[in-house]
Amino acid sequence: MTANFFIALLRFLIFPGLLFTAVVGLVMSWLDRKVTARVQWRVGPPFLQPFYDIVKLLGKEVIVPAGGSRMAFLGAPLVGLAGATLAATLIGTAAIYGGGGGFRGDIIILLYLLVLPSLAVILGGAASKNPLASVGASREMKLLMGYELPFILVMLVPIIQSGGMLSLGNLLSFQAQHGSFAASLSGVVALVAVLPCLQAKLALVPFDQAEAETEIMGGALIEYSGAPLAVFKLTKAMMLFTAPMFLVVVLWGGFGQTLGSALLGIGKYVALLVLVILLRNTNPRVKIKHAVRFFWGPVTALALIAVLLALVGV
Amino acid sequence: MGLKLKALTKSPWVFHVSAGSCNNCDIEILDCLCPRFDIERFGALLVGSVRHADALLVTGAMNRKSAMRVKKLYDQAPKPCLVLAIGTCACDQGIFRGSYALTTPLDELLPGAVTAYVPGCPPKPEAIISGLVKALQTLQDK
Numbered sequence: 334m335t336a337n338f339f340i341a342l343l344r345f346l347i348f349p350g351l352l353f354t355a356v357v358g359l360v361m362s363w364l365d366r367k368v369t370a371r372v373q374w375r376v377g378p379p380f381l382q383p384f385y386d387i388v389k390l391l392g393k394e395v396i397v398p399a400g401g402s403r404m405a406f407l408g409a410p411l412v413g414l415a416g417a418t419l420a421a422t423l424i425g426t427a428a429i430y431g432g433g434g435g436f437r438g439d440i441i442i443l444l445y446l447l448v449l450p451s452l453a454v455i456l457g458g459a460a461s462k463n464p465l466a467s468v469g470a471s472r473e474m475k476l477l478m479g480y481e482l483p484f485i486l487v488m489l490v491p492i493i494q495s496g497g498m499l500s501l502g503n504l505l506s507f508q509a510q511h512g513s514f515a516a517s518l519s520g521v522v523a524l525v526a527v528l529p530c531l532q533a534k535l536a537l538v539p540f541d542q543a544e545a546e547t548e549i550m551g552g553a554l555i556e557y558s559g560a561p562l563a564v565f566k567l568t569k570a571m572m573l574f575t576a577p578m579f580l581v582v583v584l585w586g587g588f589g590q591t592l593g594s595a596l597l598g599i600g601k602y603v604a605l606l607v608l609v610i611l612l613r614n615t616n617p618r619v620k621i622k623h624a625v626r627f628f629w630g631p632v633t634a635l636a637l638i639a640v641l642l643a644l645v646g647v
Numbered sequence: 648m649g650l651k652l653k654a655l656t657k658s659p660w661v662f663h664v665s666a667g668s669c670n671n672c673d674i675e676i677l678d679c680l681c682p683r684f685d686i687e688r689f690g691a692l693l694v695g696s697v698r699h700a701d702a703l704l705v706t707g708a709m710n711r712k713s714a715m716r717v718k719k720l721y722d723q724a725p726k727p728c729l730v731l732a733i734g735t736c737a738c739d740q741g742i743f744r745g746s747y748a749l750t751t752p753l754d755e756l757l758p759g760a761v762t763a764y765v766p767g768c769p770p771k772p773e774a775i776i777s778g779l780v781k782a783l784q785t786l787q788d789k
Contacts, residue, residue, distance in 0.1 A: 366687070370685070370687060373682060374682040375681075375682045375685040375687065375688075376685050376687075376688045377685075377687060377688070378687050378688065379690070381657075382657075382658065382690050385653075385654045385657040385658040385690055386654075386658045386690070388650060388651070388654035389651070389654035389655050389657070389658045389701070391651075392651035392654065392655065393655075393701075393725045393726075393727075394726045394727075395725070396698060396723075396725055546694070549695075550695035550696045551694070551695040551696040551698075551699065554696070554699075555695070555696040555698065556696075556698055557698060557699075558698040558699065558725040559725055562698075562699060
């Protein structure tokens with residue numbers, strides 16, 4: 334009992350949870366900034382830049398706005414961090430230990446956990462008593478309602494194809510036997526439909542309305558300074574690792590057990606991430622109403638087609 | 648030099664305070680972020696909210712309307728926070744000295760807060776970067 338508890342704690346805090354995800358996520362956020370800089374013909378930041386940013390923010394003064402709710406304001410970033418860490422732990426454990434790493438229904442729990450970082454932004458923005466932060470929080474809420482519908486529809490595809498498996502470990506072993514879901518027609522359509530949802534989950538352009546720096550001055554994060562801001566930045570970096578990883582595991586075959594398949598899995602993850610970064614750099618920010626219309630219109634239609642194809646069995 | 652200070656000198660996020668400037672200094676500040684100079688090489692980012700800032704880049708001669716807002720913005724910034732006077736107007740009010748529309752120069756409004764003066768009308772991007780580097784050096788000397 335206690336041994337299991339300590340193993341779980343180690344998985345949560347060190348590998349593949351908090352520490353590992355934080356380090357990989359920060360490296361990936363460096364990749365994001367570097368690729369962005371190269372696209373714009375700049376040199377870009379040095380490799381350790383995201384780490385310097387986090388350490389610097391941890392050492393700065395923390396200001397709680399007068400009239401804001403102190404507890405919600407300071408608690409919100411921790412909620413987001415806990416959600417991202419737990420999601421990373423579940424996904425990483427399943428990816429490494431296969432069928433033994435998950436439990437029945439963990440894919441549903443993951444869908445909830447992946448919402449927590451966005452929920453934290455809403456909570457923190459609303460608690461700060463800043464009108465621009467309220468605008469940011471309301472936009473984040475609309476965006477969340479927009480992309481969650483196609484995202485959940487897409488998650489039905491692997492469940493239908495595998496005949497009702499609800500655990501990440503089982504989905505992985507099913508893919509190991511029958512080939513990844515992304516190799517089938519419905520899987521390809523699902524992957525295309527989920528890509529904009531991923532973009533919105535990571536709050537990157539064209540779906541960064543909630544944090545629009547040039548328009549509402551940082552939006553929901555406008556009042557945050559010092560350590561809470563560092564936690565938000567860290568959560569965002571961790572999501573850069575967690576969310577694409579989730580898709581690789583659920584739809585694209587995961588990491589397998591051999592070195593070759595693990596490298597292939599990492600290649601899939603990096604490919605997905607670079608695609609997201611390039612999308613971010615070649616698109617302008619859209620208005621929130623257009624974003625919601627886009628998600629509830631074409632993306633949901635595409636996700637529905639994927640579900641229908643999966644039901645037919647192709 | 649502690650880790651905290653080293654991280655601060657490696658990642659100075661700047662906030663742009665235009666206190667009634669003629670827009671030339673503002674354009675030169677934006678030039679620093681463009682491909683030719685790219686101050687993101689040194690970790691500097693232009694941030695949208697003063698709560699995220701480590702350095703305020705103040706441009707303009709500060710008229711009666713904007714002076715109180717500059718003071719307010721400095722009070723809202725999390726400390727430690729550097730203040731750079733960008734352009735001759737921000738340094739010593741330039742050709743507008745003695746005008747009825749102006750109050751006090753920046754360093755009298757924020758006594759002891761201004762860490763670097765970058766003169767010029769407008770200053771070159773090289774000068775602004777040099778000013779930022781020197782301001783960060785004073786931080787290391789403390």
